[in-house]
Amino acid sequence: MPAKGSCLEDAVFRKLIVAEIDAVYRLACHLTHSRQQADDLVQETYLRALRSAGTFTLAEHGVRPWLFKILHNVIFSRGARQKREREVMEDLRQDMPPPETSAPLVQQHLIDWDNVDERLKAAVNELPAAYRVAFLLSSVEGLKYREIADVTEVPVGTVMSRLSRARTALVTSLAGLAAEQRLMRARTPAKTETRET
Numbered sequence: 001m002p003a004k005g006s007c008l009e010d011a012v013f014r015k016l017i018v019a020e021i022d023a024v025y026r027l028a029c030h031l032t033h034s035r036q037q038a039d040d041l042v043q044e045t046y047l048r049a050l051r052s053a054g055t056f057t058l059a060e061h062g063v064r065p066w067l068f069k070i071l072h073n074v075i076f077s078r079g080a081r082q083k084r085e086r087e088v089m090e091d092l093r094q095d096m097p098p099p100e101t102s103a104p105l106v107q108q109h110l111i112d113w114d115n116v117d118e119r120l121k122a123a124v125n126e127l128p129a130a131y132r133v134a135f136l137l138s139s140v141e142g143l144k145y146r147e148i149a150d151v152t153e154v155p156v157g158t159v160m161s162r163l164s165r166a167r168t169a170l171v172t173s174l175a176g177l178a179a180e181q182r183l184m185r186a187r188t189p190a191k192t193e194t195r196e197t
Helices: 010-019 021-034 037-050 063-076 081-093 118-127 129-139 145-152 156-173 176-189
Strands: none
Touching: 010 021, 010 063, 021 037, 021 063, 021 129, 037 063, 063 145, 081 118, 118 129, 118 145, 118 156, 129 156, 145 156, 156 176
């Protein structure tokens, strides 16, 4: 394994980025809801990555956040820049983020997207783009606040605010699903020990 901060040989670099192609494609699909658009985005992301091979160094967080950052830049350079700026300005206008709301569906643990209830997927897909990106990077891909800030090029406080608002929005829109899950748990008979007298 090359030392962190060192430039990589071409073969090593290519091996590292190819190993992350599934994760990059998955995120592209989440953000576009289109396999065709995701294919195009991944292709452009990897073209940009290959063009930057000579300047890339193996940083503390590895190659995946770096590829996510390229993908993020590709997406927002394709016409979504104005929308992103409006959302950032909205973030800046808010003095304080809403209080963190706890719910079992959207707690801070990794989500296995392939096995998630379709209602949760739909609710995530309806989030504003900036909130959806932050939520997916955190809850599906497992990136930390600082890594998400690097990927999306916003301050850590903005990342935290977006995640808080995303979770609050999901808790609100998924209240029915949460109630359904609580009801199902309540109907499951608890195991009791029987004692002989």
